[in-house]
Amino acid sequence: MTDFQAAILHQVGQPLAIGRVTIDRLERGDVLVRIMASGLCHTDLEVIDGSLAYPMPIILGHEGAGVVEAVGEGVEDIAAGDHVVASWNPHCGHCFYCRRDQPILCEPFTWHQPRGHLLDGASRLRAGAQAVHHFSVVSSHAQYAVVPRSGAIRVPREIPFDRACLIGCGVMTGVGAAVRVAAVQAGATVAVIGCGAVGLNVIQGARLVGAGTVIGIDRDAARRDLARTFGADLAIGAVGEDVDAGVKAATAGRGADYVFEAAGSAEGFRLATEITRPGGQLVFLGKVNVSQDVSFRWGALMGEKKITRSSYGGARPERDFPWLARCYLDGKLKLDELITARLPLARINDGFDAMRRGQTIRTVVQPWDAAGSP
Amino acid sequence: MTDFQAAILHQVGQPLAIGRVTIDRLERGDVLVRIMASGLCHTDLEVIDGSLAYPMPIILGHEGAGVVEAVGEGVEDIAAGDHVVASWNPHCGHCFYCRRDQPILCEPFTWHQPRGHLLDGASRLRAGAQAVHHFSVVSSHAQYAVVPRSGAIRVPREIPFDRACLIGCGVMTGVGAAVRVAAVQAGATVAVIGCGAVGLNVIQGARLVGAGTVIGIDRDAARRDLARTFGADLAIGAVGEDVDAGVKAATAGRGADYVFEAAGSAEGFRLATEITRPGGQLVFLGKVNVSQDVSFRWGALMGEKKITRSSYGGARPERDFPWLARCYLDGKLKLDELITARLPLARINDGFDAMRRGQTIRTVVQPWDAAGSP
Amino acid sequence: MTDFQAAILHQVGQPLAIGRVTIDRLERGDVLVRIMASGLCHTDLEVIDGSLAYPMPIILGHEGAGVVEAVGEGVEDIAAGDHVVASWNPHCGHCFYCRRDQPILCEPFTWHQPRGHLLDGASRLRAGAQAVHHFSVVSSHAQYAVVPRSGAIRVPREIPFDRACLIGCGVMTGVGAAVRVAAVQAGATVAVIGCGAVGLNVIQGARLVGAGTVIGIDRDAARRDLARTFGADLAIGAVGEDVDAGVKAATAGRGADYVFEAAGSAEGFRLATEITRPGGQLVFLGKVNVSQDVSFRWGALMGEKKITRSSYGGARPERDFPWLARCYLDGKLKLDELITARLPLARINDGFDAMRRGQTIRTVVQPWDAAGSP
Amino acid sequence: MTDFQAAILHQVGQPLAIGRVTIDRLERGDVLVRIMASGLCHTDLEVIDGSLAYPMPIILGHEGAGVVEAVGEGVEDIAAGDHVVASWNPHCGHCFYCRRDQPILCEPFTWHQPRGHLLDGASRLRAGAQAVHHFSVVSSHAQYAVVPRSGAIRVPREIPFDRACLIGCGVMTGVGAAVRVAAVQAGATVAVIGCGAVGLNVIQGARLVGAGTVIGIDRDAARRDLARTFGADLAIGAVGEDVDAGVKAATAGRGADYVFEAAGSAEGFRLATEITRPGGQLVFLGKVNVSQDVSFRWGALMGEKKITRSSYGGARPERDFPWLARCYLDGKLKLDELITARLPLARINDGFDAMRRGQTIRTVVQPWDAAGSP
Ligand SMILES: [Zn+2]
Ligand SMILES: [Zn+2]
Ligand SMILES: [Zn+2]
Ligand SMILES: [Zn+2]
Ligand SMILES: [Zn+2]
Ligand SMILES: [Zn+2]
Ligand SMILES: [Zn+2]
Ligand SMILES: [Zn+2]
Structure with missing residues (x-):
């Protein structure tokens, strides 16, 4: 059982509350990621402010990077220790839209995502006895996240997590x-x-x-x-x-x-x-x-x-995330300049406040301190 | 000198007046077409009713078919006797848009057309001493029209003119x-x-x-x-x-x-x-x-x-008009069913009245009687 | 346990032998299809004649139609009783090629298919104690076949099986x-x-x-x-x-x-x-x-x-097979005229002989008699 | 009458001969260009060596840059003093291929070009009483060239001629x-x-x-x-x-x-x-x-x-040449590094000798000395 800190939204208009969340077990196809950096995106703010409706309680964050901690049954092409960026568009590969080369519209994804569930229609997250919802099949404003295999994209180990996480939403888009x-x-x-x-x-x-x-x-x-x-x-x-x-x-x-x-x-x-x-x-x-x-x-x-x-820049994450990481490492893509501030998870509400004041490009929260402790 | 009958719009809101018009001479690249059939399109009505502004007097009609009567200097690939349908999008072949494969936006065309001129910036039409304007570089509601070489599209002789003319606007579009x-x-x-x-x-x-x-x-x-x-x-x-x-x-x-x-x-x-x-x-x-x-x-x-x-169906008239005529001749395209009425040129205002009442699909005016006389 | 007749190729150059084959159990994602009709394609002949190398023994046939008999775990969107045509290009939905919209090159498919296996690298077919190989992930020259979910494509019930099967290879291609x-x-x-x-x-x-x-x-x-x-x-x-x-x-x-x-x-x-x-x-x-x-x-x-x-006509079977079946039912696609002969499974070698003599367009074998018995 | 030096090929296998050539008058649509630099391309060598057959005598060179000296009738959008790079694919804008967006296959071009003529089927070049052929509608190994309007592409004045000329063939391709x-x-x-x-x-x-x-x-x-x-x-x-x-x-x-x-x-x-x-x-x-x-x-x-x-890199010269020049001026395109040697026109055969020995990337001949004299 994984037990960790997360920033939870309990009600529209309230600040996020730092609380403890547990994941009991991984299902088939799951990937458990230890989140090292998570970007604050305007879409998170829309949920907090209520212009975008989601079930509560929910863990926001859909721009995360970290290290694979464990994998569920049937996951063979990624392993503990791999560095990954989360894609907020995991897809089934076989539905009406997937077979028309439009994975962004994947039917299991567009059905379960707004309901705060993973692609199998369930949540893995629990705060005490209460189920907690996933946000955009990522929920990276936390120390751990469970994502489907097609939502965990391996990137080169050389790219630092705080820059890597940006690739997952704003940069790709x-x-x-x-x-x-x-x-x-x-x-x-x-x-x-x-x-x-x-x-x-x-x-x-x-x-x-x-x-x-x-x-x-x-x-x-x-x-x-x-x-x-x-x-x-x-x-x-x-x-x-x-x-x-x-x-x-x-x-x-x-x-x-x-x-x-x-x-x-x-x-x-x-x-x-x-x-x-x-x-x-x-x-x-x-x-x-x-x-x-x-x-x-x-x-x-x-x-x-x-x-x-377009909502995600025509993303094919497995093709595009490693390429974007490589562009950064080769000096062809600016990521450092996008980061306005780095904050510990506990100060995440400060980041959203700055966003409301229009003072930021990107704030990145880092759920673990430099020593790897929360 | 060609002297012929035409339906002239002298003022917004008035009926078209049948009058005599002359063409003194053909310039380089001109094609003189004896118009055998001309369809009434809703765009004509917009000009009559004033929602689309054009200089007056003007001869409307941009969906015409007929026979080449004569050609100007430098026109070598079409000849008197050829059956043609007018394209309302003649193009220069060399401007910013033509070289980006968007001839519908051809710059000489979009500059001169709204001014009631041919692509060289002049009118060939005269009513007595007064210059008469061209409409969409066609002006087919008349017994003759002068169009640029790229606006005269050869079609098979087997297709009757009243059906052929429809290809020039509504069908192509x-x-x-x-x-x-x-x-x-x-x-x-x-x-x-x-x-x-x-x-x-x-x-x-x-x-x-x-x-x-x-x-x-x-x-x-x-x-x-x-x-x-x-x-x-x-x-x-x-x-x-x-x-x-x-x-x-x-x-x-x-x-x-x-x-x-x-x-x-x-x-x-x-x-x-x-x-x-x-x-x-x-x-x-x-x-x-x-x-x-x-x-x-x-x-x-x-x-x-x-x-x-899209305003003209991605038309490449030299490729598409003969193909559409062939589809009609092979029974793959319905044209007969589009024609609500056929009228002599003198009754053209009746056709626009019926259009205002929403009672027509297409009215076709025929500027020459069966004997070939006006 | 399913026990059934199949046409087995034991050695290059020999006739197919009708023998009994068993399937012990369905794995996750499997679909068991009762084959009602199977077309003889030139690719089968290449294997028999040895110009295309495959492991033996093998059950040929990759153009089959029939009825879903049972499904393995995790298969929820198709059910017993559904009419299906087999696709010989099941795909994973997530590999290098799948995420570049080229499922025909799917890596698990191109790896396992030539080895006579399903996409998980195993065979489900056994003749006595001996493993029998799958051909192109279909093996339809038999009374039953096991295919992956993405290889079983539902089609309208109105189309007869002998015509439906043709859609699976020659028509699609x-x-x-x-x-x-x-x-x-x-x-x-x-x-x-x-x-x-x-x-x-x-x-x-x-x-x-x-x-x-x-x-x-x-x-x-x-x-x-x-x-x-x-x-x-x-x-x-x-x-x-x-x-x-x-x-x-x-x-x-x-x-x-x-x-x-x-x-x-x-x-x-x-x-x-x-x-x-x-x-x-x-x-x-x-x-x-x-x-x-x-x-x-x-x-x-x-x-x-x-x-x-192109080897499979740019097939997206879930999109294209039902559409092709519909075209046939609407009289827009000829299938009857493609069938030169219908044979019981036992006479399949006669069909290949006729193919060698160039006398056929398509021979279809029907593994069950009209009464539904073999 | 323009009278100037040119490198003339009189017979396959012979060196080019420097001789005097005249242009009597410009026809409609012609552009007379004072050539300041002309690149030696492998295609020239194929003509000299006879593997590519052209009528003789002929002035080779199809990668030229210079200054407009005069224009023929009907040329209004380019003027004396403009800096231009020659395109070896002038096109009519209206033929079967031009209206299918494939100007590289333009019918007047592909008909007249191999015959050593301009697009109107004639030569403007004369050596004494003898007609001299144009090469690829350019003939830039000379002090002057006559090209059709669509073969004279204006480029920024800031780019030096010896680098600009390369854009006309090798760079574009x-x-x-x-x-x-x-x-x-x-x-x-x-x-x-x-x-x-x-x-x-x-x-x-x-x-x-x-x-x-x-x-x-x-x-x-x-x-x-x-x-x-x-x-x-x-x-x-x-x-x-x-x-x-x-x-x-x-x-x-x-x-x-x-x-x-x-x-x-x-x-x-x-x-x-x-x-x-x-x-x-x-x-x-x-x-x-x-x-x-x-x-x-x-x-x-x-x-x-x-x-x-592809033979010309999908060139749309009016769109692409100024863009390529701009890339050079902005430091995004290397041209200097392509030039192995610069020679006066009189030494052009040395350039082809070096090309035969495989020792060059590009040799550029400059038909006028620094003082602007030949
Ligand atoms: Zn975002
Ligand atoms: Zn999907
Ligand atoms: Zn119209
Ligand atoms: Zn144009
Ligand atoms: Zn086949
Ligand atoms: Zn795949
Ligand atoms: Zn060249
Ligand atoms: Zn052309």
Whole structure:
């Protein structure tokens, strides 16, 4: 029996409570991971604040890295001691969507995940007598997590855990949006609305595949500076600035070949359609409440434009996570610059507070101290 | 000098006036076509009613077929006597968009077309001393038209002109949306919103490439009958019917693999996003006023959906028009059933009146009587 | 314990021997299928004749249809009584190739299959004390077969078993080559070299997705007649005929847009490259011995041509088998015409003899008599 | 009348002769370019040595850069003083292939080019009374060249002519093969056979779009060093080395995801098929005599591999040349390292001699001295 500390959300609007959780036994296909670092993502905050509904109590966190501690029956290609990053999109490999090459829509995943369960429809987590829910089949804001085999992705041992964990959500989502989803053509012009964790990774993803001019757009001056650090040729979007005119000026009046919305606001979606050139491609990465209306000027949807929604950057984690780790180790991908703060698990609420104030790119919690103790 | 009858729009909101027009001479690259049949399309009506602004006076009509009468300098691969269908998307072959395989966005075309000019920026049409404007580089509601070489597409002589002309807009737009733009996969489920000329052609296009279940959606019972005639397995959409539930029932609860909006209304666009399955593809064919807002439930845009706007079905007219004519001649494409009425040019306003009343699929005007005289 | 009749190959070059085989128990993920019909495919013959090496004794047959009799642990989405067609490409869903959308190359499959084992590396079949090998993870020339869950594909109950079984190899391979692998464009010209079971299905697959001119090529007059029956506009290839000239004559001198080699000969491969137009696409479906050399005129490989090898028509069996069955039931796919003879299992060697003489398209063995007894 | 020095090939096997050539007048659509630098390409040598037949006398050279001196009638979007790189694939924009997005196969181009003519079927070049032929619609081994508008591609003025000229053939062909034709996926493994001008550019093209491991293969040690300079992680291929084993060792035994043959030998083509992983993609860039046979082990063509022939890297010169120039100016593309020697036009035969000895990557001739005089 594994008994460990975890940050538990008991009720919407409350702070996370550090408590003890147990895992009684591993089922077939399970992988038990000792979590060494876990990134705080905006989606966690949506659950805390109630805009995204999940069953409680729940352990949040879906951007985790650590070491395999044990495996369940039938798991033969990964072993205790392996370094892994969690994928929040484990998939069955055989459903309607898996056999159409869209594992992100895997039916067991989309059925069980919102119910706070693993892919077999059950929870492994317990606080005393009470079942605790899994979040996005990861729950990494804890000292241990149980994930399905296809959610535990081996990465090179050389990459430190605090940087590795970022690959699991924000980096994959942003880099993948440019590289896998839009498949940005070398030489093309790219505009990115919203230069937070995802947007900055879109920028560096576009750079990685040879984009021409890259334009970062953000109201916040510090984020515009970061956009330049991550490879934007141009960073605009200060309050009062005419962004549409700025993009047109940089693109011979046509608009950008590719536009990525990573701000997650109705204004961002609308702006994105206005600054895409005729025949261009636009990817929605941000999100608002599912029941909220978003509106567009019809003329901005014309001109043979293509719009794609992507939630995980076209991730194929077994292919992409080791590659992204390798890019970091080879100096082609910036991860250090994404980390605003490192905190012990006990201070996780401070991290969410900073996120609410818009002061962070990524906060990483480390559930064990340097000596390997909690 | 060619002197002929044409239906001229002098002012928004007025009926077309039959008047005499002259063409003094052909310029380099021009093709003079004796128009034998010209279809009335909803886009013409938008100009008459003022929702689409064009310079006046203008000769409408962009769905024409006829016989080449003469050619200008440098035109060597088409000759007097050839049967042709007009393409409303002549293109230069060398601009920013042409060299990115998007001739529909050709820059000389998109610059000169809205100004009522041919691709060289001039008009060839004159009514007495006054210049008359070209409409969409075609102007087929007349006994003659001058079009650029790339707008005159040779078709087999066996296809009658009244059916051939339809290929030039509605048929290409609808069939092409299914076959070229969405590239509907054999076996896939297709839903079509709006079963007018374009929607019916989406249906038969989907059939042509082996679609599985095809669902036609229209409020009008007569159009739902036509949808079945053109190949829909199911036709729904009566007032009061729950369309969303109907589509879900036919698709194991998922929504359609491909959805085409061919109704041109804000409600249609919105419905389209709701009935597309996660990971599905959606094509906007209809249109509303460019400055009008259209709105969507954010949740309906999620789920990895792809949205494409298409205005001409991915047309490559030299490849597609002869192929579509051949499909008709081989019994694989219905054209006869699209024609509601045939009228002499002098009665063209009756055709637009019927269109306003929603009573037609296509009216075709024939500018010459059976004896070949006007 | 299941005890049943099977046709067993004990040694290369010998006739199959009808013997009794037992299955002791089903393992996790197994599906036990009562085989009602099994098609004789050329690949079986390659094993009998020794050009394709497999461990012995082995039960051949990889094109089978029947009824689910029982399922192993963990199989929940298929049940006794379901009608199924066997897929000879079960896949793991998670290996290097599966996560690159190439399940045909699945690593557990390509490792265990040539060794005569199921995907877990073991055999379930025993003749007395001796282990018997599985062929292509199917072994349908028998009254029962054990296949992995992803190798048992449910199809509508309305399709008779003798026609259903064909979907499992020849139909999928041929139709899929046109529809999924080459994705033949509507209106395009298609040439098919070799009008046996696979070639005829390429022809009807091309028709299904709206191909323009389809040309069947075979030396045998009866097969050229069949090519016309399956939808070829033109059938050529008699001994002494200039095939290259014939194809060029039908394609304005350019060659075909798509060429499929389904004859499986070095001459066929070479011819295929010669009759593909510049910029055209060519698919190799036939095969010769893996160690045999095939040669081409370099000039015939130039001109921006694309060549693809496909062994199973880009099959996604769960998506494609029910769709193909539905096409047959809707009258869009010919299966009856593919069946040359039906034989009881005991006469299976007669079927292979006829195949050796080139007299058959497909022979189907039926391991149970009309009364359901062997 | 323009009267200038040119290197003329009068007969196969002879050295080029420096002589005087005249251009009497520009026709419609012509662009007269003062050539400042012209690269020596292997294709030139094939003509000199007779393995590629062209009409004589002829001015070779198809990799040229210079300044627009004058333009013919109808040329309005380029002007005297513009810096240009010649494209050896001008195209009509409207033929069978141009409207299928394959301008490299443009029919007027493929008809007139081998006849030594411009796209209108005539020559503009004369030596005394004798017509002189154009080579690949460029003929840049001279002080002036006449090219069609679509063969004169404007580039930034900042790039020096001797580096700019390389973009016109070897750089475009190599970089484009990786970036446009194969569309190498970020993270993928790439092997390049033959590390001359084209192969080195494949290597840097693969790097530009984020390839993972890149392997250069060449028998020559100096070229293997260059491969490393241009970005190969590994360079193998010394005489006696087992290349197949080397590639497999670097790719977990599978073979490379992408393989490019840029050596132009029957052995190279054969090796390429052996080292491509199942499901991988292979591009033939090199060439041998069109009538020569090339052979493959059938087994090496299996495994769902794709083979594409490309001759110009999927070039869209107006999109790609300015982009490549910009990459050079931004330090992302190596051009300086490609230039082995610079020679005055009068010493051009020395350049071809060095090429015959295999001692060069690129020799560039400069037809004007530093003072701008010949
Ligand atoms: Zn996240
Ligand atoms: Zn799944
Ligand atoms: Zn229209
Ligand atoms: Zn254009
Ligand atoms: Zn078979
Ligand atoms: Zn697999
Ligand atoms: Zn060259
Ligand atoms: Zn052309």
